[in-house]
Amino acid sequence: MAFLSEALRKKIEAYIPRYPSKQAVTLPALHLVHDELRCVPREAIKEIAAMLDLAPAQVHDTMTFYEFFREEHNPLAETRLWVCRSLACDLRGGEELLNHFCHKLGVQPGGKTKDGKITLEFAECLGACEGAPAVMINDEHRHNVTTEMADALVGELSR
Amino acid sequence: MAEFEPVLLKRIQKKADPFLDAYRADGGYSAFAKALNDMAPAQVVDLVKTSGLRGRGGAGFPCGLKWTFLPKDHPGPIYLCINADESEPCTFNNRILMEEDPHQVLEGILIACYAIKSSRAYFYLRYEYGKAYRNLQRAIDELYANNLLGKNILGKDFSCDIFLHRGAGAYICGEETGLIESLEGKRGWPRIKPPFPAIEGAFRKPTIVNNVETLACVTHIVDRGVDWFKSIGIAPDPKNPRDAGSYGPKLYCISGHVNTPCCVELPLGVTVRELVEKHGGGVWKGRKAKGAIPGGISMGIMTEAEFDTPLDFNGPGRVGCLGLGTAAVTIFDDQTTIPDVLFNITRFFAHESCGQCTPCREGTGWMWKIMDRLRRGQGRLEDLKILEDVSKSIGIMPGTTICGLADGAGWPIKNALAKFRPELESFIRTGEKSRAASLQMVGAH
Ligand SMILES: Cc1cc2nc3c(=O)[nH]c(=O)nc-3n(C[C@H](O)[C@H](O)[C@H](O)COP(=O)(O)O)c2cc1C
Ligand code: SF4
Ligand code: FES
Numbered sequence: 001m002a003f004l005s006e007a008l009r010k011k012i013e014a015y016i017p018r019y020p021s022k023q024a025v026t027l028p029a030l031h032l033v034h035d036e037l038r039c040v041p042r043e044a045i046k047e048i049a050a051m052l053d054l055a056p057a058q059v060h061d062t063m064t065f066y067e068f069f070r071e072e073h074n075p076l077a078e079t080r081l082w083v084c085r086s087l088a089c090d091l092r093g094g095e096e097l098l099n100h101f102c103h104k105l106g107v108q109p110g111g112k113t114k115d116g117k118i119t120l121e122f123a124e125c126l127g128a129c130e131g132a133p134a135v136m137i138n139d140e141h142r143h144n145v146t147t148e149m150a151d152a153l154v155g156e157l158s159r
Numbered sequence: 160m161a162e163f164e165p166v167l168l169k170r171i172q173k174k175a176d177p178f179l180d181a182y183r184a185d186g187g188y189s190a191f192a193k194a195l196n197d198m199a200p201a202q203v204v205d206l207v208k209t210s211g212l213r214g215r216g217g218a219g220f221p222c223g224l225k226w227t228f229l230p231k232d233h234p235g236p237i238y239l240c241i242n243a244d245e246s247e248p249c250t251f252n253n254r255i256l257m258e259e260d261p262h263q264v265l266e267g268i269l270i271a272c273y274a275i276k277s278s279r280a281y282f283y284l285r286y287e288y289g290k291a292y293r294n295l296q297r298a299i300d301e302l303y304a305n306n307l308l309g310k311n312i313l314g315k316d317f318s319c320d321i322f323l324h325r326g327a328g329a330y331i332c333g334e335e336t337g338l339i340e341s342l343e344g345k346r347g348w349p350r351i352k353p354p355f356p357a358i359e360g361a362f363r364k365p366t367i368v369n370n371v372e373t374l375a376c377v378t379h380i381v382d383r384g385v386d387w388f389k390s391i392g393i394a395p396d397p398k399n400p401r402d403a404g405s406y407g408p409k410l411y412c413i414s415g416h417v418n419t420p421c422c423v424e425l426p427l428g429v430t431v432r433e434l435v436e437k438h439g440g441g442v443w444k445g446r447k448a449k450g451a452i453p454g455g456i457s458m459g460i461m462t463e464a465e466f467d468t469p470l471d472f473n474g475p476g477r478v479g480c481l482g483l484g485t486a487a488v489t490i491f492d493d494q495t496t497i498p499d500v501l502f503n504i505t506r507f508f509a510h511e512s513c514g515q516c517t518p519c520r521e522g523t524g525w526m527w528k529i530m531d532r533l534r535r536g537q538g539r540l541e542d543l544k545i546l547e548d549v550s551k552s553i554g555i556m557p558g559t560t561i562c563g564l565a566d567g568a569g570w571p572i573k574n575a576l577a578k579f580r581p582e583l584e585s586f587i588r589t590g591e592k593s594r595a596a597s598l599q600m601v602g603a604h
Contacts, residue, residue: 018322020236020362026344031286031325052344065346065513066327068286082287086248087456088414088489090503095595124330124507125248126287129414129489130421139289 003043008032012051022052026062030069039075077112077119079157082136085122088129097133098122100147104154117158163391165424166379166408167372171259177294179301182262188307190382191269195315203274203381210380210388211406216242216333216370217455217484218563219472221403222377226275228357229365238366239272239280240342240356241374244326244333246285247455248507250487252410252422253371257284257291261298265321267374269307270381272319275367280321283338286328296323330511334562335368336360337513348515349562376407392427393471405471405483412487413439416446416495428474432466434488446492450578454484456504457567459574479577481570496593497579498534498586501571505530508568519565522553526572533586534593543583546572 002009011032015025029048033040040063042056049056063069070076083098098109101120105113109122128134131143135153142153165172175181182188194203208223229237241264245253256264268280284292299321302308310318324342326332332341336350339361360366380388388407395404405427411434414420418440425438431451435442442448448463453470459480461468468474472483491500509527514520526549529542550573553559554566575583585591 018320020364021343023344024342024362027325027327027341031327062344062346066329068327068329085503086507087452087500087503088249088420090499090595091415091489091491091495123287123328124510125246125250127245127251127254127285129249129251129412129487132414132420136287139286139292141287141290 002047003041004033004047008036009047009051012048016052023054023058025052026054026059030059030063034069034076037075038077039070039072041072078117080119080121080138081153081157082121082123082126083109084124084126084128084132084134084136086125086129088125089132089134092132094133097135097145097147097150100150101154104151113158115158118154163408163424163426166383167256167263167375167410168422168424170263171255175260177259177261178298179262179305182260186382187262188266190378191266191273191307192313194270194273194381195313195317200274200276203270206385207274207377207380210385211404212373212376212380212388213403213405213472214370215372215376215409215485217247217457217482219483222369222373225357225369226271226367228355229275229367230358233276233365235276236279236364237275237277238361238364239268239275239277240335240338240361240366240368241268241280241282242333242335242338242368242370243282243284243288243291244330244338245288245371246330246333246511247457247485247487248504249414249452249489250412250455250485252412252485252487254288254291255410255422256371256375257288258294261291261295263378264371264375265295265298265302267377268321269312269319270377271367271369271374273317277367278317278319280319281342281361282321282323283326283332283342284323285326285332292323292325299323329513330507331513331562331564334564337562338368339366346513348513349564351561372410393469393473396473402473405473409470409486411438411470412485413490414487415451415489416443416448416492417441417490418443428469428471430467430469431461431488434470435466435490439490442490442492444492446494448490449493449495450491450500452487452489452571453480454482455487455567456489456507456571457564458482458484459570460500460578461574462578479574481567494594496534496586497575497582498530499593499595501575502527502530502534502593502595504571505568508564512564512568513562516560516562516565518553518559519568522549522565523568525549526568533583534596536586536590536592536596538583538587540584540587542587543576543580547576550576 128141212222213219331337332347337347341347356366392406395402465478505527509523550569
């Protein structure tokens with residue numbers, strides 16, 4: 001029995017003709033699996049490796065270089081909430097905002113709320129500095145986030 | 160002087176629809192059609208070369224000249240990689256172009272591919288740009304549906320594909336060979352150069368890496384011509400035979416302690432003061448500025464007294480900064496302490512060093528630890544000497560590292576030691592704590 005669903009395997013295979021080497025499909029494959037399963041389990045790594053003619057260690061090596069991907073003992077919650085801590089945001093209260101989220105959610109950066117709804121992370125510059133302090137919900141920016149907006153956001157995401 | 164009229168932001172400022180019909184109604188893809196129908200690829204390369212266009216991604220390398228480094232009569236494939244990793248802190252101009260006017264960028268890519276005889280472009284986009292990803296994908300789909308991508312474009316003997324490739328949150332993948340390694344499915348470790356990508360790049364084939372804004376400029380150079388481009392910006396210094404000039408419009412990002420943070424398009428060579436006062440709405444809360452980061456944090460620090468420096472490719476160097484960088488200006492006010500600014504900057508580089516060169520991996524970590532001590536009021540005077548030694552010894556310039564991340568990591572420290580030493584010394588002598596250090600942060604990491 002394959003670990004990855006047929007649908008997921010098809011999506012990964014569809015990337016293969018785009019590149020002259022199968023290894024180049026590593027990142028797209030990791031993203032596809034990670035999006036759906038909220039982590040990349042060891043079994044998935046093995047199957048990606050088999051599909052791309054790689055050793056599982058090669059896929060694992062690439063995956064762990066990017067702190068982005070979660071391993072199976074530490075999956076993401078439903079929503080990943082990133083709070084920017086880089087300079088433009090820091091100057092306009094980004095660190096305080098991150099601190100506020102930590103208290104509000106009762107987690108440290110990297111941690112997940114008890115109800116499994118939100119994973120909180122710090123981020124380096126999100127490229128939304130005109131709207132500092134900025135946060136990102138999965139891959140969408142929110143600009144000029146005040147503590148009131150932060151509380152409303154937590155309410156929205158916890159529903 | 161007549162008001163400068165934006166070109167890159169023209170459609171964005173009038174909130175034009177970002178997709179194909181509207182873009183074409185505004186004359187879009189006529190520059191590409193002109194190149195494809197009326198010019199040989201070498202003529203396009205020549206045009207871009209004579210325009211003096213320099214890369215907007217940070218290094219300022221002449222774009223057309225880079226294209227001529229490709230091997231002649233290569234059987235192919237040749238690849239174009241679009242660098243949309245845009246991770247230099249305080250920089251967001253590429254994002255605005257891609258989100259709000261993706262076809263302007265795609266048109267530049269098509270022209271570039273035609274010029275360098277590439278039939279495949281990999282668009283390396285940082286993961287954080289979800290909206291840009293979706294708008295670009297939609298725009299690319301439109302091009303396939305309209306015979307502007309794919310086989311025999313517009314009935315000509317030119318075929319081209321553009322593939323979006325999402326990153327995974329690593330600053331180093333913006334360095335062009337880190338980008339290539341990441342694209343190939345490996346960890347984003349920059350390569351030793353030479354060989355440069357034009358000779359051996361993605362998948363070991365000749366490759367051109369260009370920034371999003373650079374490629375958007377290509378569209379307008381073909382459309383409006385070299386004379387137009389050279390009528391904007393700063394001509395080369397006649398006394399400096401190696402100066403390639405600073406021509407054309409540039410997107411400046413303004414952030415930090417100003418009233419209206421924004422992205423504006425202006426001729427290259429505007430001063431920091433004009434950016435702050437005229438476009439950034441002045442320093443916030445009625446305060447005074449203390450200094451600024453002139454072009455992303457890698458370029459170092461300017462004091463308020465240096466704000467009349469023109470932001471062209473040469474200006475920042477005259478006041479000891481590393482260069483124009485990404486032209487992203489971040490202002491900090493007179494209530495900000497230098498230890499807090501440096502703590503933030505050193506933490507970034509320690510976090511983002513890819514770790515393959517020991518001087519960079521260890522040096523960025525040391526600088527961060529020292530700044531952390533210093534802002535907590537636990538600094539020692541000998542720390543300044545360590546900071547100086549480390550910042551001067553890591554980088555491509557001193558010849559100890561593979562890529563320029565380390566030069567950029569050292570520069571703000573070097574500048575701060577030269578320009579704000581009394582403040583640093585006084586912090587150490589008095590044991591003062593910085594504002595940020597006195598906040599009880601849960602997220603101390
Ligand atoms: C650490 C580091 C990070 C970089 N990040 C970027 C980036 O995010 N975007 C970019 O276009 N160039 C970046 N560059 C510069 C690229 O290496 C390269 O010079 C550029 O993409 C070339 O395109 P251009 O000539 O059109 O500017 C970075 C360089 C270094 C050393
Ligand atoms: S200088 Fe730093 S970031 Fe660049 S390759 Fe070396 S360790 Fe990596
Ligand atoms: S510094 Fe926070 S989005 Fe750029």
